[in-house]
Every structure is written in C-alpha cells, then in structure tokens.
Amino acid sequence: MARNLTAQRSIVDADSPFTFLQQRLRYVDACPDRTFINVAENVPCWPSPFPDGVLHAEDTLAYGPCEGSAFLLRAIEARERAVNKISPNPEEILVSNGALHGLSLVIRALAQPGSVALVQAPVYICIPQMLRAAGFRVRYFSAAAGLGELESLLGEDTRLIYVNSPNNPTGQVLSSAQMARLAELAASRGAKLLADVVYDSFAKPGVDRGSPLANREAWPHVYTVNSMSKNYGSPGLRVGWVLSSAENVRMLSALLERECVCVSGPSQRLAASILEHGNAALVDHVESGRRLLSEALRQVPGVVCEPGVGGTQLFASLPVEDIEAYGDTVLRELGLLLATCSQYEGVSGPFIRLPLGAPRDTLSRALKLLAESLAIYGHASPRI
Structure with a gap:
C-alpha cells in the first residue's frame, strides 16, 4: 500500500537564473561523496566504445573558415544525402557551436522587435x-492533430515558425506532407520556417x-538546425550545422565570424570522423530502449506514457501532486536525478522525461527507484 508521504521542494528556486534541471545538476556536483542515478539527460550513450579520432596540429594552431572546414562540410553533405535525401552545396551549410548556437544565430538574424514567433509545443x-x-512575441501551437491550429494563428505579424521534429519531449514526427x-505557409506569409531536427x-x-x-524552391524561406550532440551522442564536441539558401548562410556566417571567428578545428575533425563512421549502433540502441522503457513503465502503477515514434x-x-517537489525529494532522499516538466514551455502537468539511450544498467536502477519512490510519494493504488 502506498504510504502517501508529502514530497517537499528543497533544491530548486524559482528565482534562480538557472533552470531547475541545472540547479539539480549543481546539487549533484556539490555532493561528490554520494552516488546518484542520473537519467535527466537525453543524450544517447554509445553501447560500445567509440574508436579514437585523430587530432591534427593545424586544426589547433590556426583559425578555420567561419562557415566550417571543407572536410566537415563534405561529411555533412554526404550525411544529408543519406539521411534526408537532400544535397546541400557547401555554401548552403554553416557549422555552428552546437545546435543552440545555430538556433540563436537564426533567431537573432531574423528578429524584428514585436513580431510573432509561432512555436510548436511542448518546447525546450x-x-x-x-x-x-531577441524581441519576439511567442505564441504556441500544437501539431498533434495536424496544422489547423497553426494556420489559425498565422498573421501579418508572424515572422518565424519554429518546429522540432522528432519532438523533444513527445517524440512526435512531422510527415513529409506536413513539412x-x-x-509553403511560411513563404506565403513572408515568414521563415526554423526546423530543429x-x-x-x-x-x-x-x-x-x-x-x-x-523542395529546392523552399530553401530561401527555411532553415534547419542539426547537431552532433543527440544524433551522434557527442555533445562535448559542441558542433552543429545550419542548412539554408546560400544567401541566408552567408548572413549567418558573418554573424558567427563577428562573435567567435570559427568553430574549434579539432572538434570539426572529430565530428567528420564520427559522421563517416555513422551512428547505426546508436540508433539501434535507442530503438531497443524505446521498447524496453515503454514496457517497463506499463508495470509501474499510476504512470501514464504514450511513446512517440x-x-x-x-x-x-x-x-x-507537485512534480518539482517530487523531483527534489527523490534526488535528495534516493539520489535519483530526473528531468521534470520545468524543462519545457507550452505544457504543464506531472511529467518527467526519460532517456531511451541511457546505459541499460542505469535505466534499470532508475526504474527501480522510480517505482519505489512512487509507492511512497505517489497517490496511485498499486496494481494487484
């Protein structure tokens, strides 16, 4: 029988400049003598060691091109042909310091104070x-039932449409027709489509x-942003890329040069090596995790989960009752670090995000602690 004890907020502070997740990570860092089970990050982990890349001295001792090194642009071009069946030219690719940097470059390049950005919810x-x-007014739309809600919100003041597919955290995937x-909608309204992929x-x-x-004709109106972090399980590289028309990429390249000159040469070299190696093992690991975690969560009383595709x-x-109080309590009492709904906007409720690509032993221990903690702090009756 559940004991129904009350969880307490004791770690996160709404007035902190850091996200709740970052505050909990800082709590973990401040307790080096404790053992924690971290399932807060959603970067997939390679199931076996990855071969070491080769560092070239010239990458470290000289600046590179602001748009990215030629060898990495070629690797990205080959990757996009294989994965997305598109063929960008080198001048249509910009290498950035991770996806967030790429997104920031696009957002600031397009900013017009007071204009509207329509954002797919939920969103990181x-x-x-x-x-x-950057001065945008943010309005949310859901694509769960199609694009009707988005179309109803489009106005003359819409400057940007942001989508994330596959979506973090729901796993929703936008189809070819929807994309x-x-x-088409962005072009018809003089807006830009920013697709986080x-x-x-x-x-x-x-x-x-x-x-x-x-569709090649869409490129002047569209930006896509990608990265090595999630798709290739290598967030430490801080390498991402933006695809758009050559004119749009030139504008972003100039902005990047003013801010940071170029992206780290050694990181670009390693990124090219990983792209050439491919991520099939990582993709298989994540897909098996989707099946494993979906089945395991069905056995935990009171947990509701609709796995995305x-x-x-x-x-x-x-x-x-209070997901943030629960998150603080299980971290403090059980050493279980979770990513809660506070990491997202456009959604509310007692949600957590669980990583499909975590090491299997970590997931197993986390699921055990999750079930145990809900028996204490949850309000669902255990299944017979």
Missing part, C-alpha cells in the same frame, strides 16, 4: 527564452519523417 525552455530575448505545408536519426522504421528542404526520450506522467 531555452528556445522561447531566446526568442523573447511541405509548413514551408537534432533527432532526425531517430524514428521508428516505416515512419514518414519529412524534411522541409525536400521518434526522438531519444519518453515523456511520462506520474501520479504525484
């Missing part, structure tokens, strides 16, 4: 924060995952 919290900082329609390697077999760049995480609703 940093995106609307960047949009507001084509989004590009950092999980585009991860979709269940047979799922129609569209690219807004499938893409992405590297599941979004699960827990039987608790």
Whole structure:
C-alpha cells in the first residue's frame, strides 16, 4: 500500500537564473561523496566504445573558415544525402557551436522587435527564452492533430515558425506532407520556417519523417538546425550545422565570424570522423530502449506514457501532486536525478522525461527507484 508521504521542494528556486534541471545538476556536483542515478539527460550513450579520432596540429594552431572546414562540410553533405535525401552545396551549410548556437544565430538574424514567433509545443525552455530575448512575441501551437491550429494563428505579424521534429519531449514526427505545408505557409506569409531536427536519426522504421528542404524552391524561406550532440551522442564536441539558401548562410556566417571567428578545428575533425563512421549502433540502441522503457513503465502503477515514434526520450506522467517537489525529494532522499516538466514551455502537468539511450544498467536502477519512490510519494493504488 502506498504510504502517501508529502514530497517537499528543497533544491530548486524559482528565482534562480538557472533552470531547475541545472540547479539539480549543481546539487549533484556539490555532493561528490554520494552516488546518484542520473537519467535527466537525453543524450544517447554509445553501447560500445567509440574508436579514437585523430587530432591534427593545424586544426589547433590556426583559425578555420567561419562557415566550417571543407572536410566537415563534405561529411555533412554526404550525411544529408543519406539521411534526408537532400544535397546541400557547401555554401548552403554553416557549422555552428552546437545546435543552440545555430538556433540563436537564426533567431537573432531574423528578429524584428514585436513580431510573432509561432512555436510548436511542448518546447525546450531555452528556445522561447531566446526568442523573447531577441524581441519576439511567442505564441504556441500544437501539431498533434495536424496544422489547423497553426494556420489559425498565422498573421501579418508572424515572422518565424519554429518546429522540432522528432519532438523533444513527445517524440512526435512531422510527415513529409506536413513539412511541405509548413514551408509553403511560411513563404506565403513572408515568414521563415526554423526546423530543429537534432533527432532526425531517430524514428521508428516505416515512419514518414519529412524534411522541409525536400523542395529546392523552399530553401530561401527555411532553415534547419542539426547537431552532433543527440544524433551522434557527442555533445562535448559542441558542433552543429545550419542548412539554408546560400544567401541566408552567408548572413549567418558573418554573424558567427563577428562573435567567435570559427568553430574549434579539432572538434570539426572529430565530428567528420564520427559522421563517416555513422551512428547505426546508436540508433539501434535507442530503438531497443524505446521498447524496453515503454514496457517497463506499463508495470509501474499510476504512470501514464504514450511513446512517440521518434526522438531519444519518453515523456511520462506520474501520479504525484507537485512534480518539482517530487523531483527534489527523490534526488535528495534516493539520489535519483530526473528531468521534470520545468524543462519545457507550452505544457504543464506531472511529467518527467526519460532517456531511451541511457546505459541499460542505469535505466534499470532508475526504474527501480522510480517505482519505489512512487509507492511512497505517489497517490496511485498499486496494481494487484
């Protein structure tokens, strides 16, 4: 029988400049003598060691081109042909310091104070924060039932449409027809479509995952942003890339040069090596995690989860009153670090995000602690 004890907020502070997740990570860092089970991050982990790349001295001792090194541009071009069936030219690719940097470059290049950005919800919290900082007014739409809600919100003041497919955290995937329609709507209203596709390697077999760049005529109105972090399990490289028309990329390249000159040469060299190696093992690992975690969560009383068809995480609703109090309590009492709903805007409820690509032993221990903690702090009756 559940004991129904009350969880307490004791770690996160709404007035802190850091996200709740970052505050909990800082709590973990401040307790080096404790053992924690971290399932807060959704970066998939390689199931076996990855071969070392080769560092070249010239990458370290000289600046590179602001748009990216030629060898990495070639590797990205080959990757996009294989994965998305598109063929960008080198001048249509910009290498950035990770996806968030790429998104920030696009958002600031397009900013017009007071204009509207229509944002697919739910959305990672940093995106609307960047949009507001650039002067956009943010309005949310759901694509769960199609694009009707988006179309009803489009107005003369719409400057930007942001989508994330596969979506973090729901795993929703926009189809080829939906992506084509989004590009068409953006062009018809003089707006730009910004598609965040950092999980585009991860979709269940047979799922129609569209690219807004499938039609060459759409490129002047569309930006896609990708990265090595999620698709290739290498967030430490801080390497991402933006695809758009050559004119749009030139504008972004100039902005990048003013800010940071170029992206790290050694990181670009390693990124090219990983792209050439491919991520098939990582994709298989995540897909097996989707099956494993979906089945395991069905056995935990009170947990509600509708697994998406893409992405590297599941979004699960827990039987608790205050998800942030629960998150603080299980971290403090049990050493279980979770990513809660506070990491997103455009959604509310007692949600946590669980990573499909985490090491299997870590997931197993986390699921055990999750079930134990809900028996204490949850309000669902255990299944017989």
